[in-house]
Amino acid sequence: MRDNAPPQQLTFDLPLDPRYGAEDFLVSPSNEEAYALIEAWPDWPDTVFLLRGPPGSGKSHLASIWATRAQAWTVSAADVAGTNVSHLISNGALVVEDVDREAGRDEAALFHLLNLARERRFPVLLTACGPVDGFGLKVADLRSRLRLAPGAEIGPPDDALLKAVIVKLFADRQLGIDTSVVDALALRIDRSLARVREVVAELDRDALGRRRRITRPLALAVLDRMAAADGQEAGQEEDGQEDGDGDRSGAS
Template identity: 95%
Template sequence: MRDTEPPKQLTFDLPLDPRYGAEDFLVSPSNEEAYALIEAWPDWPDTVFLLRGPPGSGKSHLASIWATRAQAWTVSAADVAMDRVSHLISNGALVVEDVDRAAGRDEAALFHLLNLARERRFPVLLTACGPVDGFGLKVADLRSRLRLAPGAEIGPPDDALLKAVIVKLFADRQLGIDTSVVDALALRIDRSLARVREVVAELDRDALGRRRRITRPLALAVLDRMEAADGGGEGQDADEGDGEEEDAAGGP
């Protein structure tokens, strides 16, 4: 008698909080300069530093590590307003996230905050995705000040970091994963840690919904489906061809 596939299980998209402890940060050649900057605290040669890197590269994680050590507050650049500057610098240290999104907001307030930080030797760590000239800032003095700010840049993840992050993200979800799955994902996935998070979350949902373990064929099929969705086409179903390859790989 032919086996029938078990019905899909209802799944819930519950948020998985990222772990931002120092012990959770994975150091590799792509981020070691930025990590060294945080490790050098409090022996910084300046008061204002700019940490740059693509979305999901670990900027907020490093900023969180530094904020814990420096007992700093963390705010978004969008929350910096002239009537809040005095309050923001009262704590003794500050992280300002996403300064690349400050354009069109209270740029004068951010410039005033950075001036006060320099005058009072008040440490500020800024984060951004790209180069200052791409921020679209209207205040020339702020643009100049940010250009001159020392700092570090996080590059695209190398192979070792990509694989380590894949393993860690599955482990964060209490999921053991075979090395063949890790290798296949690392070979095919976009060189973006943000994309890695999306793929791992989708694989977790898919495997849970089908009540099946995550295999290499399933991982590749889900990748195909996600890439097709991004391109507006139709991807391969996650079941298609799964059994034959899985048997060849020795899976149950």
């Protein structure tokens, strides 16, 4: 018996370059405080500012907007090392991304950078996901300095922002989308813009591979499939941790 379902099309998972222009940033109550901070430049009351928000919330987008206006360089926290601090401050302004990420972070160099920024009135915008006390900092003076740094926090997206981002991400992929699909996704998707990007990408791949348009049933099916996959991965991680604990217990 022949299967009448349309054949799947070979797809190539080519990542889309995010658009970080000021005109591409969507303002809502969840991010308006952070957006106002960037808009206030250069009338900042301090030289060091900390921009916080969950992954995918728009921190890098806002930092990119400010970097363009301030003609700032953008580096990761792991790029700030004792040998290049003088070079980094030579440009006149700097964005340091992911100061909460411990991998490769040189706390002494970062503290030196912030001290020089204060002395020379050199503006630095720092980004991080959570509160300073969760950064795992070992240098007490750096922890104190960051606690005192003014800044803003981006909160979870509200309904209006969530729907606007869904529409924008589909438009970036040159895909028209029905409002019923947008409403269904906004109702059931995790309150995370990072998750929205994952879901839109998965829907695009699924629709292209099956040569189907994106409908509400397809969107809900993809959400269920992704949730099941996440649950399976979480279960495997827990099993791995239990096995590891058992191995350590047997060896001691």
